Amino acid sequence: MFVCLCKGITDSDIQQLVLEHGVGSIRELKQHVALGSECGSCTKVAQMVIDNTIMDETLFKDVG
Amino acid sequence: MQSTSTILTMLNEVLTTELTSINQYFLHARMYKNWGFNTLNDKCYKKSIMDMKQADKLIERILFLEGLPNLQRLGALSIGEHTVEMIKCDTGVQHTQIEQMKAAIALCENEKDYVTRELLTEILEHEEEHLDWLETQDYQIQSMGIDKYLQAQL
Numbered sequence: 001m002f003v004c005l006c007k008g009i010t011d012s013d014i015q016q017l018v019l020e021h022g023v024g025s026i027r028e029l030k031q032h033v034a035l036g037s038e039c040g041s042c043t044k045v046a047q048m049v050i051d052n053t054i055m056d057e058t059l060f061k062d063v064g
Numbered sequence: 065m066q067s068t069s070t071i072l073t074m075l076n077e078v079l080t081t082e083l084t085s086i087n088q089y090f091l092h093a094r095m096y097k098n099w100g101f102n103t104l105n106d107k108c109y110k111k112s113i114m115d116m117k118q119a120d121k122l123i124e125r126i127l128f129l130e131g132l133p134n135l136q137r138l139g140a141l142s143i144g145e146h147t148v149e150m151i152k153c154d155t156g157v158q159h160t161q162i163e164q165m166k167a168a169i170a171l172c173e174n175e176k177d178y179v180t181r182e183l184l185t186e187i188l189e190h191e192e193e194h195l196d197w198l199e200t201q202d203y204q205i206q207s208m209g210i211d212k213y214l215q216a217q218l
Binding site: 001012041042 | 140141142144145149153
């Protein structure tokens with residue numbers, strides 16, 4: 001789904017940046033895309049997408 | 065006629081949800097139209113217009129109760145990238161709205177505002193109907209596959 005409607009950035013775009021470029025925070029995300037630069041109402045959801053992607057990658061791998 | 069501030073705050077929150085919902089369904093409708101899925105376009109367009117009418121009733125009720133309807137505040141839209149995701153996003157929005165409506169109706173009951181309760185009950189009925197429609201689409205996609213489902217929406 002679209003996380004940032006102002007710039008047309010989707011959750012899969014953010015997931016890709018987390019996985020391929022090691023993005024771990026909104027500040028780092030902003031270096032790659034213009035997310036949150038217009039109305040700013042998407043940062044909460046964007047943070048959630050980052051957190052969930054990081055969680056999927058590391059926490060559960062160690063357990064298995 | 066004066067009302068309590070809790071009722072007015074609640075009505076404004078319900079109004080914000082409606083205003084957000086208008087935009088979400090309108091965008092989804094026109095995305096479907098752009099892809100040629102006319103059946104889905106019609107359904108979402110009508111839902112958007114229905115939400116506008118409901119928002120109108122809420123605005124009138126807030127003004128009647130001597131409050132100020134907040135048309136400036138909008139919630140975040142949840143817009144999907146493709147049909148399955150769009151239906152999923154809409155379902156999520158409907159669930160949140162139905163929960164909110166139920167809490168609002170309970171508040172009206174508590175505050176003995178029976179006319180507002182009736183208005184909200186009417187809105188809740190429409191929202192439940194739309195949720196049922198969304199669940200039906202989800203079932204159809206699962207049972208006939210997305211390709212056949214989309215072919216039926218042309």
